[in-house]
Amino acid sequence: MPEAPYIPQPEHARTYRYDAVDREFLAQRIAEFRDQVARRLAGELTEDEFKPLRLMNGLYLQLHAYMLRVAVPYGVLNSAQLRQLGMIARRWDRGWGHFTTRQNIQFNWTQLTDVPAMLDALAAVDMHAIQTSGNCIRNTTTDEFAGAAADEIADPRVYAEILRQWSTLHPEFTWLPRKFKIAIRGAEADRIASRTHDVAVQVKRDAAGAVGFTIQVGGGMGRTPILAVPLFEFVPEAEFLRTMEAILRVYNALGQRENIYRARIKILVRDLGRDGFLDLVQQELARMPLAPYRLAPEVVQAIRAHFAPPPFAPAGDAAAALARATLAEPEFAAWVALNTRPHRQAGYASAVISLKPVGGIPGDATAAQMEAVADLAERFAFGELRVSHTQNLVLPHVRQDELYALWQGLLAAGLATANFGQGSDIIACPGLDYCALANARSIPISQQISRVVDALDRTHVLGELQIKISGCINACGHHHVAHIGILGVDKHGAEAYQITLGGAPGNDAAIGELIGPSFSYEAVAGAVEKILLTHIGLRAPGERFVDTYRRVGQAPFKEALYARA
Amino acid sequence: MSAKARSATMPVVITANRLRDGRVVWLGAGTAWVEALAQARAVTGDDAAAALVLGQQAEKAMQVVGVYAAEVTLSAAGPQPVSQKERIRAAGPSTEAAAQLAA
Amino acid sequence: MPVLEKGALRADDWQVVDDEAALPDAPVLISLARLLRDAALLAGRNAPLGVAIGNDVNPDVLAPLLPRLALVQVVLPKSRDGRAFSQARKLREYLGYTGEIRVAGHVIPDHYAMLLRCGASTVVVAEGTDAAVWEASRKVVSIAYQHGLAAETPISLLRRKVA
Ligand code: SF4
Numbered sequence: 001m002p003e004a005p006y007i008p009q010p011e012h013a014r015t016y017r018y019d020a021v022d023r024e025f026l027a028q029r030i031a032e033f034r035d036q037v038a039r040r041l042a043g044e045l046t047e048d049e050f051k052p053l054r055l056m057n058g059l060y061l062q063l064h065a066y067m068l069r070v071a072v073p074y075g076v077l078n079s080a081q082l083r084q085l086g087m088i089a090r091r092w093d094r095g096w097g098h099f100t101t102r103q104n105i106q107f108n109w110t111q112l113t114d115v116p117a118m119l120d121a122l123a124a125v126d127m128h129a130i131q132t133s134g135n136c137i138r139n140t141t142t143d144e145f146a147g148a149a150a151d152e153i154a155d156p157r158v159y160a161e162i163l164r165q166w167s168t169l170h171p172e173f174t175w176l177p178r179k180f181k182i183a184i185r186g187a188e189a190d191r192i193a194s195r196t197h198d199v200a201v202q203v204k205r206d207a208a209g210a211v212g213f214t215i216q217v218g219g220g221m222g223r224t225p226i227l228a229v230p231l232f233e234f235v236p237e238a239e240f241l242r243t244m245e246a247i248l249r250v251y252n253a254l255g256q257r258e259n260i261y262r263a264r265i266k267i268l269v270r271d272l273g274r275d276g277f278l279d280l281v282q283q284e285l286a287r288m289p290l291a292p293y294r295l296a297p298e299v300v301q302a303i304r305a306h307f308a309p310p311p312f313a314p315a316g317d318a319a320a321a322l323a324r325a326t327l328a329e330p331e332f333a334a335w336v337a338l339n340t341r342p343h344r345q346a347g348y349a350s351a352v353i354s355l356k357p358v359g360g361i362p363g364d365a366t367a368a369q370m371e372a373v374a375d376l377a378e379r380f381a382f383g384e385l386r387v388s389h390t391q392n393l394v395l396p397h398v399r400q401d402e403l404y405a406l407w408q409g410l411l412a413a414g415l416a417t418a419n420f421g422q423g424s425d426i427i428a429c430p431g432l433d434y435c436a437l438a439n440a441r442s443i444p445i446s447q448q449i450s451r452v453v454d455a456l457d458r459t460h461v462l463g464e465l466q467i468k469i470s471g472c473i474n475a476c477g478h479h480h481v482a483h484i485g486i487l488g489v490d491k492h493g494a495e496a497y498q499i500t501l502g503g504a505p506g507n508d509a510a511i512g513e514l515i516g517p518s519f520s521y522e523a524v525a526g527a528v529e530k531i532l533l534t535h536i537g538l539r540a541p542g543e544r545f546v547d548t549y550r551r552v553g554q555a556p557f558k559e560a561l562y563a564r565a
Numbered sequence: 566m567s568a569k570a571r572s573a574t575m576p577v578v579i580t581a582n583r584l585r586d587g588r589v590v591w592l593g594a595g596t597a598w599v600e601a602l603a604q605a606r607a608v609t610g611d612d613a614a615a616a617l618v619l620g621q622q623a624e625k626a627m628q629v630v631g632v633y634a635a636e637v638t639l640s641a642a643g644p645q646p647v648s649q650k651e652r653i654r655a656a657g658p659s660t661e662a663a664a665q666l667a668a
Numbered sequence: 669m670p671v672l673e674k675g676a677l678r679a680d681d682w683q684v685v686d687d688e689a690a691l692p693d694a695p696v697l698i699s700l701a702r703l704l705r706d707a708a709l710l711a712g713r714n715a716p717l718g719v720a721i722g723n724d725v726n727p728d729v730l731a732p733l734l735p736r737l738a739l740v741q742v743v744l745p746k747s748r749d750g751r752a753f754s755q756a757r758k759l760r761e762y763l764g765y766t767g768e769i770r771v772a773g774h775v776i777p778d779h780y781a782m783l784l785r786c787g788a789s790t791v792v793v794a795e796g797t798d799a800a801v802w803e804a805s806r807k808v809v810s811i812a813y814q815h816g817l818a819a820e821t822p823i824s825l826l827r828r829k830v831a
Binding site for chain 1: 582584585586587588589624626627630631647648649650653654657658659660
C-alpha cells in the first residue's frame, strides 16, 4: 500500500525533526499494525489477542466507534502537523477532533479499516499513536509555555524528547502493572499538575549552572487520589535515564497486578512508604552499570539543537504598540489580560487559544478551526503550537505588536474566547457521550456550567477558577485537583454528580474534599451556582474561590447547598 | 421484586459494535445486524438466551465485537432503551449542538 | 513443548523434576524451593542444573548459586504480566549470569524481540508453532531507542539497530 508522501514542515517551528532512522522506525511500526489489523479482520486474531496490540497503537473501542488517540509529543506541534490533523478529521472522522488533558488529540468516529491509512497520514508529518494507551510509559507532558515562559530555568522539551525516545517500545517497561505517566517542567511555577503524575520531574540548575532533576513519585488520580512525594532533590543530567530505569524496575517488579485499582505506582509508594521505596531504588542504582545508561552530553546537545530559539526580531516598540491597541479596544484588552503570558524574549508573548467557548464542548476543534489556527501559527508564531493539559492551544511566540492581528484572526475563526484559567475554561472528559467506561455525562454538564459561570463572571468577576469534570472515577477530567470538582457516579441506574471543593493542581496542590451527597443531572449546574454565590458573599476583595474556601471551610457551602428551605 | 428477578423477565435486545467500523448495531430479524434500535428484535427468556448465542456466533465470525443483552421497554415505535448508556448508544452523543460543530 | 532459539525450534532437553523425586544424571529443571533447600547436596552434581523461578521472585536470591546454574526459567503467567522482563535483565546486567534464560508461560510473538533485548535466550512455545512467525515479529521493528542486551549497533543519539 502506498505511504502518504512526506509533508514539509515550517522551518522555524521547534518540533523534534525526524531523520531517516526515525521515519524508518515509524514505517516499520505501521507495517506491523497494518498486518495486525489484517489478521484481525481475517479472523487470525481474536479480540482478546488484538486488544492489547491495538491499544499500544492508541486504538480504543468506545461507545459509538473506534477512537484513535494520536500522540502530540509533550504537547508540541507545528502548523503542518495541525493542518494534517484537520485533514484526518475531515477525511476519516466527522470533521473534528478532541484535545485531551494528556496534551493529545483523539478522533471519536474512527473505522478500524481506515486506521492504517490514518497512521500513514500521521507519519507523513512525523506523528504517530504509539503508546497513547496500554500499560506502558505514556506520552510525557510538559508546560505549554516551555521554551517561551519568562520564568523558565531550563527547557523541559529537550528532556521530554529524550524521555519520549527512551520510553518508545522500551523492552523492559512495555508490560507494566498499569499505565505510567511522566510530567516534566522547567520552571518553579507548576503549570502541569506535577503531583498528579506517577513521576514528576523538574529540570533545575545548580549554582554552577549544570542541569539536574528534582524527581517526585507516586502521584495519581483515579479511585485513590494521591499527590506525588519528593524522591530525589537533584539527579545529575548524566544519571537521568538510569534513575528513571531504576524507579520503573522497582515498580515493574513490585507493583500490584491483581487489582486494577491498586496497580499504579502511587499504591506501591504509599504501601512501602517514601523511604522504603527510595531504599529499593537506591539498591537498584547501586548495582546498575553506569555506562550503558549514561545520558551523554552529546545526545543532549544534539536534541537541544531541535529546540533552538526561533529567529526572534528585535523588540522595537512592540510593547508600546500593544498598549495602544489595548486602550483602543476593551474586548481585545480583556483577551490580552487573560489569554497571554509573559515571554522570555523582549517584545514577545505567548497567546492561549481557548477551546472553551461558553456552551461549547471543551477541547473540541473542527477541521476548519485546526486549519485556521495552523494559518495563524504560520503568520504570527513561526508555525509553532502547543496543546495545554487544560485542553487549549497555545501559540508560544507572538510579537506583542502582532497580537491584535492575531486576535482578529481568532475572532473570525470563532476562537477568541477570553477565559484562560477562568471559571468557564472547564476541563471535561468525554464522559458517557463517548466513553465506554463512563457512569455519567460530562460534556453537557460542562456546557450548562459554563453558561452559569459566565453569567456570574460578567457581574461579579470571579477571577481564577478551576472547574473540572470526570464521567467516572478514572478521573481523566482531573476533578480531584479542581477548585470545584465534579465526578459522575451511578446512583441506582441514574446519572448523579459528586462535588468536591478546594483541590488544586499546581504549586498549592491539594485533593478536593467531598462536600456532601450527590446531585442529579438536572441539579448540578444549580449547585455550582450556589457555591459561587456563597463565595461572592464571603470573599475578601479580589479573593479567589479556592482561597475563600480554604479560609472559611466547608460549612457555609454545605449550608447553601443542603440547608432545607 | 428484586432488580435481578425483574431483569430476567424484561425484554432485551442483543447489541454489539461492528468489527470493521465499530458502529453500534443490534440483532434484527434472523441473523441480520441493524443500525437502528427500532429495527432490533426484542426478546425475553429462552429466546433471549438463544439470541445471545447467535450474537456470540457473529462475534466468532468476525462480524461484531463485545456482544451483550441490553434491557428495553416496548413501545409502538419499537424497543426503547432503559439505561442512559443505551439511550446514548442508540441516539448518539447527547451534547448540545454547539456552534463549533456546525463548521 | 518445543523451545525457540535463534529463529529455530528444537526439542526441550531439560527434564522437569518434582521437589521430592530423585534427580537423574541428565539436565534437570527444579523449583527454587528445592534449589535453596538442597543447595549443599547439589554442589557435587555434575549434570546441568536449571531452576524455574516464579514471577514474584527477586533474582538476587539466586546470586550465590548462579555459577552452578545452566538454565534459569522465568515465566509470564499472563501475557500482560511483564515481571520476567526485569528478572532477565537483572540476571544479565549485574548478577553476572551467562547461562540460558528461558521464558515460559503465556508468551506471544509480540513479546519476543523485547525479551531478547532484556537478555532472554529461549522461549518455550506451543506444539505446532511456526518459528517464522516469531522471527518475522522479532524483525519487524529494527530500530530501538534505548540500551538493550541483544546484539545491537548504536546508530546515533539514543538509537540502535537491533534486527
Ligand atoms: S473519566 Fe471515566 S468517563 Fe471520563 S474519559 Fe476517563 S474513563 Fe471515560
